[in-house]
Amino acid sequence: MAESVWDVVIAGAGIVGAACALECAQRGLRTAVIEQSGIGSGTTAAGMGHIVVMDDSPAQMALTRYSQQLWRALEDRLPPNVEFDPCGTLWVAADDEEMAEVRRKHSSYAQAGVPTEILDSEALAEAEPHLRRPLAGALLVPEDGVLYPPGAAAWLMREAIHAGASLHTPRAVVSAGKGTVRLDDGATLHAAHIVNAAGADAPRLMPGLPIRKRKGHLVVTDRYPGFVRHQLVELGYLKSAHSVTADSVAFNVQPRRTGQIILGSSRQFDAECSEVDHRILTAMIERARAYMPGIGDLQAIRVWTGFRAATPDKLPLIGPTPEDESLWLATGHEGLGITTSLGTAKLIADALTGPTPAIPLDPYLPHRFAGSLAHA
Amino acid sequence: MPERTSSVALTVNGAPLRVPRGTTVAAAVLMAGSHARTSITGEPRGPLCGMGICFECRVTINGLPHQKSCQILCESRMDVQTP
Amino acid sequence: MNARFHILIVGAGPAGIAAAVRASESGASVGIVDDNPAPGGQIWRRGAPQLTTARRWFRRLEAATVERLQGWRVFDAPEPGLLLAERSGLASEAAPCAELRYDKLILATGARERFLPFPGWTLPNVMGAGGLDALVRGGLPIEGKRVLVAGSGPLLLAVAAELAERGAHVVGVFEQAPLSRLLSFGLHLSGQPAKLIQGFRLRLATRGVPISTGCWPVAAHGAGKLEAVTVRRGTRQWQIPCDYLACGFHLVPNLELPMLLGCRIENGFVMTNDFQSTSTSNVYCAGEPTGIGGVERALIEGEIAGLAASGQVDAARNLRRTHRATNKFVRVLQQAFALDPRLRELPQPDTLVCRCEDVPIAALREHRSWRDAKLLTRCGMGPCQGRICGAATAFLFGWTQDSVRPPLLPARIASLSACGAAQSNPHGKDAL
Numbered sequence: 034m035a036e037s038v039w040d041v042v043i044a045g046a047g048i049v050g051a052a053c054a055l056e057c058a059q060r061g062l063r064t065a066v067i068e069q070s071g072i073g074s075g076t077t078a079a080g081m082g083h084i085v086v087m088d089d090s091p092a093q094m095a096l097t098r099y100s101q102q103l104w105r106a107l108e109d110r111l112p113p114n115v116e117f118d119p120c121g122t123l124w125v126a127a128d129d130e131e132m133a134e135v136r137r138k139h140s141s142y143a144q145a146g147v148p149t150e151i152l153d154s155e156a157l158a159e160a161e162p163h164l165r166r167p168l169a170g171a172l173l174v175p176e177d178g179v180l181y182p183p184g185a186a187a188w189l190m191r192e193a194i195h196a197g198a199s200l201h202t203p204r205a206v207v208s209a210g211k212g213t214v215r216l217d218d219g220a221t222l223h224a225a226h227i228v229n230a231a232g233a234d235a236p237r238l239m240p241g242l243p244i245r246k247r248k249g250h251l252v253v254t255d256r257y258p259g260f261v262r263h264q265l266v267e268l269g270y271l272k273s274a275h276s277v278t279a280d281s282v283a284f285n286v287q288p289r290r291t292g293q294i295i296l297g298s299s300r301q302f303d304a305e306c307s308e309v310d311h312r313i314l315t316a317m318i319e320r321a322r323a324y325m326p327g328i329g330d331l332q333a334i335r336v337w338t339g340f341r342a343a344t345p346d347k348l349p350l351i352g353p354t355p356e357d358e359s360l361w362l363a364t365g366h367e368g369l370g371i372t373t374s375l376g377t378a379k380l381i382a383d384a385l386t387g388p389t390p391a392i393p394l395d396p397y398l399p400h401r402f403a404g405s406l407a408h409a
Numbered sequence: 410m411p412e413r414t415s416s417v418a419l420t421v422n423g424a425p426l427r428v429p430r431g432t433t434v435a436a437a438v439l440m441a442g443s444h445a446r447t448s449i450t451g452e453p454r455g456p457l458c459g460m461g462i463c464f465e466c467r468v469t470i471n472g473l474p475h476q477k478s479c480q481i482l483c484e485s486r487m488d489v490q491t492p
Numbered sequence: 493m494n495a496r497f498h499i500l501i502v503g504a505g506p507a508g509i510a511a512a513v514r515a516s517e518s519g520a521s522v523g524i525v526d527d528n529p530a531p532g533g534q535i536w537r538r539g540a541p542q543l544t545t546a547r548r549w550f551r552r553l554e555a556a557t558v559e560r561l562q563g564w565r566v567f568d569a570p571e572p573g574l575l576l577a578e579r580s581g582l583a584s585e586a587a588p589c590a591e592l593r594y595d596k597l598i599l600a601t602g603a604r605e606r607f608l609p610f611p612g613w614t615l616p617n618v619m620g621a622g623g624l625d626a627l628v629r630g631g632l633p634i635e636g637k638r639v640l641v642a643g644s645g646p647l648l649l650a651v652a653a654e655l656a657e658r659g660a661h662v663v664g665v666f667e668q669a670p671l672s673r674l675l676s677f678g679l680h681l682s683g684q685p686a687k688l689i690q691g692f693r694l695r696l697a698t699r700g701v702p703i704s705t706g707c708w709p710v711a712a713h714g715a716g717k718l719e720a721v722t723v724r725r726g727t728r729q730w731q732i733p734c735d736y737l738a739c740g741f742h743l744v745p746n747l748e749l750p751m752l753l754g755c756r757i758e759n760g761f762v763m764t765n766d767f768q769s770t771s772t773s774n775v776y777c778a779g780e781p782t783g784i785g786g787v788e789r790a791l792i793e794g795e796i797a798g799l800a801a802s803g804q805v806d807a808a809r810n811l812r813r814t815h816r817a818t819n820k821f822v823r824v825l826q827q828a829f830a831l832d833p834r835l836r837e838l839p840q841p842d843t844l845v846c847r848c849e850d851v852p853i854a855a856l857r858e859h860r861s862w863r864d865a866k867l868l869t870r871c872g873m874g875p876c877q878g879r880i881c882g883a884a885t886a887f888l889f890g891w892t893q894d895s896v897r898p899p900l901l902p903a904r905i906a907s908l909s910a911c912g913a914a915q916s917n918p919h920g921k922d923a924l
Contacts, residue, residue, distance in 0.1 A: 071864040078867050114868075183867040255475050255875055255902060256449075291449070296905065309897060311570045318909035329906030330583075332475050333899055334875050336908065432631030439632055444616040444717065450850040453716055455616035457847070457880070459626030460534055461527060461565075461580070462604055462901070464848060464875040470582055475875070475902075479626065481581050482529060 035220040039065045041385065042214045042224040044206045044238060047077040048182055048371055049363050050230035051189035052378035058196035060386050065222055066190070067214070068202040073186025076232045076370060079339020081251060081287055081295050082182045083264055084372045085122055086174060088141050092348055092396035097369060098145055099392050100376035101176060107375075115184040116290035122177035122264040123152070123161065125284070125324065126169040131268045135172045142174065149174050163260055163327050179264055179287050182371050189374075206231075209238050212359040226385060228361045233340040235364040243402045244350075244365050246340040248304040250314055251297045255332040258292035267324060270298070280304075282317040284324045294331060296321050298368075300341075307338050343367045344402075351380050351397035362399050419487040434478035434489055435459075435466045443491050445478060493590040495559070497523040499801050500575065500594035502566055502749060505533020506787050507779030508600035509549050510794030511801070515598070516556040518802035524558055525592060527565035527580045533602050534622055535787055537629050545787070564590055567907065568898035569752050572774070578907045589907045596774050596801040599750050599762070600794060603780035605647075605740035606883045608831075609845050609853065610838035612712030617736050621651040624738040628658060635659030638734040640721050642666040642709045644829045645742040646685075646786070649692035649703075655738070656699045663734055664702045666723050668741070669829050671705040677828030684788045685821055710838060712737055742829050744883045745781040751896040766815075767808055768797035776801055784825055789818035836888050845888070846881040848874020853888070862891040875902045 041057050043050045046068035057064040084104050088094045104117075111117045126132040135151060142149045150173040152160060157171045194200060205217040209229065214222040229235050236242040267284040285298040299317045304310065314336065322329050344350060344365040354360045363377050380397070383390040418427050421441035428437050435456045438445050444453040445466045456466035461480045469490040470476045478489075499515045501508045504526035512524045524531075530538045531553065536546045553560075561577070568576040575597075577590040605620040612618065619627065621641055628634045639660045641652040648665050656662045667674065681689060696703065707725035712718055720733045745761055756763045756771035761783050768776045778797040779790035792815045799808035839845070841854035851871040859865035862872065862885060871885070872878030878893060885891045899908060 071861070071867065074863065074867055114870075187868050252905060252908065254905070257474070311568075315909040318905055322906070322909075329904060329909075331905050332583075332875070332902040333905045333908055334877065334902045335873070336897060336899065429631060433627070436627055436631040439617075439627070448614070448847065448850050452614055452850070453616050454614060454847070455717075456619060456627060457607065457623055458605060458620050459623035459630075460604065462876060462879045463623075464902075467875075473583060476582060479630065480528065484582075 039063050039224040041226045042222050043228045045231040046072045048186040048374040051186045052374040053381050054193035054198045055189050056378035056382035058193045058198035064198040066200045069205040072190050073183040077182045077186050080182050082180050084178045094145050095392040096373050096376045100373045103375035116181040118290050119178040120263050121175040124172040132169040230363040233342040244342050247343040248301040250299045252333050253335050254294045256292035261288045282320050284320050341367045350399045355400040355403045417483045421489045432483045434481045496593040497521050499596045501598040503600035504531035505602045507790040507794035509553050510791045511598045511798035512558045513552045513556045514795045514798030515802040516558050520802045522558045525561040525564050567900045567903040578903045598797045599777040600779050601746040603743040603745050606744050609843050615718045617718035618712050620740040621738040625651045639736045640734040642739040643741045644668045653692045653695040662701045666707045667705050668708040680824045743784050748900045767800035783822040785822040846871040
């Protein structure tokens with residue numbers, strides 16, 4: 034059966050895999066990407082497509098900020114179907130307690146070099162007329178944005194192929210480890226490095242990987258240009274993303290370049306089926322209506338679900354696994370996969386080719402979960 | 410119950426129009442010499458399926474966008490806009 | 493609005509009406525829900541002189557004890573025994589939502605026209621055959637207007653006859669099926685369908701409307717709206733000025749609600765047994781979704797479903813022979829009006845396939861599947877949810893569509909939230 038030799042083989046052409054492929058190929062590494070379905074057709078396709086800086090931890094801030102800057106640098110090269118929109122994020126405060134959190138974030142972001150602006154109640158109402166009044170205010174992060182994830186993944190993959198990467202699809206990885214990748218058609222790829230970028234599917238290749246599926250729901254509307262101008266997130270979003278056990282919803286809407294509105298968000302563990310859960314959908318919609326009463330009148334065209342890849346400490350797994358030098362991880366990005374795909378790719382490629390990375394790799398290294406990792 | 414006349418007076422893009430009761434807004438828009446909507450690349454469009462599934466007949470009625478005109482009957486003083 | 497029925501019927505076309513009438517004979521509580529302002533579905537749409545059969549069934553429906561929910565559009569089936577519907581028509585802020593509960597469900601969701609893309613097909617005044625007919629019945633003046641009817645299927649004849657009698661100048665009917673197949677179709681016809689078709693042909697002949705076979709439109713022309721159509725027959729091509737093009741290529745079943753309910757689909761139609769039961773318990777299906785077979789078949793299947801669902805099994809059994817006779821028509825129709833493969837060559841690279849998102853065929857050709865194309869070109873992501881472009885790409889590329897998710901048709905966000913659940917406390921931070 035066919036055998037070939039590579040510098041790096043990447044499992045998964047979601048946005049993270051595609052970004053890694055581009056970065057590796059651009060550095061002259063002989064790169065192969067294995068994709069079992071379609072480019073960006075898994076979690077990437079289900080996501081909202083936000084590019085957002087978050088300060089849950091210094092490591093999260095570093096990776097999201099680094100990645101946000103990388104996206105901004107790409108803006109002029111991205112074609113229209115990527116729908117890149119530097120609309121900014123408004124972290125919305127409903128009361129004084131949340132407004133204190135706004136001020137805290139303002140200084141925390143400032144320390145990380147991220148420009149932000151505090152909006153009071155009036156300024157917020159002017160910035161987003163369809164939010165209910167009065168709200169306490171908001172933190173504006175002007176350098177955040179949104180894009181259309183499958184379009185972005187497709188562009189990254191196309192650029193990677195131009196740079197010399199090779200895409201094998203539709204093909205599934207049957208086993209990967211110790212420098213060898215076996216595919217479902219019997220082909221064998223020998224690789225100095227194997228990168229598992231299979232997202233929520235990553236544990237299939239490496240049973241025991243500390244990744245759990247975290248289900249989310251989204252609604253997209255017909256076109257209402259100007260109804261929402263920024264990505265809007267309630268500060269309670271952080272509590273939702275924090276909660277390790279409970280099902281939760283949070284107010285999170287964003288505009289698309291097309292004028293459509295995407296309404297989210299929800300998080301559930303231990304929900305394996307992809308069917309729409311009406312109880313969660315109702316809660317999510319009602320939460321959104323509490324912040325934006327008029328949103329109930331918009332026409333919903335589609336409702337869908339997706340599975341984020343979540344790790345126990347809310348940081349992704351990037352870098353070599355402790356037991357197998359050839360087997361690397363680029364997964365576990367939870368709700369920040371779109372944002373941090375570019376930063377992840379740089380970290381992976383830097384570690385493979387030598388230069389000191391722009392941010393430390395340490396906090397994301399898989400060995401922090403040593404003992405719970407094994408491979409197929 | 411208000412008296413029902415056999416015709417209905419409405420406006421299409423600000424211009425007055427009188428149609429027989431039972432006329433759909435889609436028909437009224439065509440009678441006014443207009444087309445229903447403009448596509449996202451700027452093409453003029455009109456009804457295709459006539460049964461509420463193609464969404465090409467959408468107009469704004471009384472300020473509400475995305476109304477399927479082929480399934481809506483004209484009513485007195487309706488304000489129909491085809492943006 | 494909450495309602496509960498022993499038997500709930502979705503769709504008030506011929507099949508749904510027949511089901512409602514027969515089911516109500518048992519004394520069971522029966523409801524029928526339909527998104528149009530009045531019953532009749534497409535083929536018995538109001539606003540035109542009705543056939544005797546239609547008038548008779550409408551009278552029976554009036555006389556029956558059936559709760560009629562006209563102007564409600566079903567958009568979700570969140571759990572067995574429950575459908576959610578939204579008021580159709582003008583969506584006001586107060587647009588209510590309905591929870592409809594049932595013990596037995598009869599799906600009579602009918603069919604829609606298949607549209608195939610060709611250059612100029614998106615011009616205003618290019619419509620479906622049923623589409624133009626519906627507009628005219630909805631008040632569009634057609635007297636003196638030049639209408640070209642094209643595409644495929646007996647519907648073309650019905651529409652052409654109807655429009656001609658309303659004073660339209662029907663320049664011709666252009667059927668893509670070749671004459672040989674249509675002649676053999678005529679030979680296989682019997683009973684009611686034969687009479688119907690002969691009737692249309694007679695009415696057209698009376699008004700001097702020519703019927704051409706083996707021909708189809710290759711382009712529609714006009715600045716801002718339709719002015720002329722180019723038709724082709726073999727190697728000959730010629731242009732015909734006209735005001736309206738009524739063009740549809742036969743019918744495809746409305747399978748969305750059956751699929752959402754988990755009904756098994758075979759060869760593109762809902763699988764049913766002799767009593768119109770589907771693979772999902774307590775769910776029946778009647779009419780076009782089980783096979784494109786015309787009004788007679790839809791009526792019989794509706795009757796059987798209504799009788800079976802209401803426990804009148806013997807009466808249902810007695811209709812089986814008549815049913816089998818009408819089933820023949822499904823096969824006959826399929827064979828006679830099979831689509832010519834050359835219709836796949838009509839689109840030019842910039843001809844749009846997805847009208848909601850303006851996606852040209854050139855953008856679709858590089859993709860292997862409906863899902864890939866949808867994700868990367870947005871084809872099918874508009875409000876029609878792929879109903880128009882899905883039927884076209886199924887014919888053009890053999891693509892089959894994704895599974896179905898609610899809402900079945902766009903619905904207000906407020907309606908999705910369990911038909912307007914109590915507002916949450918804006919200051920609450922409740923995790924569920």
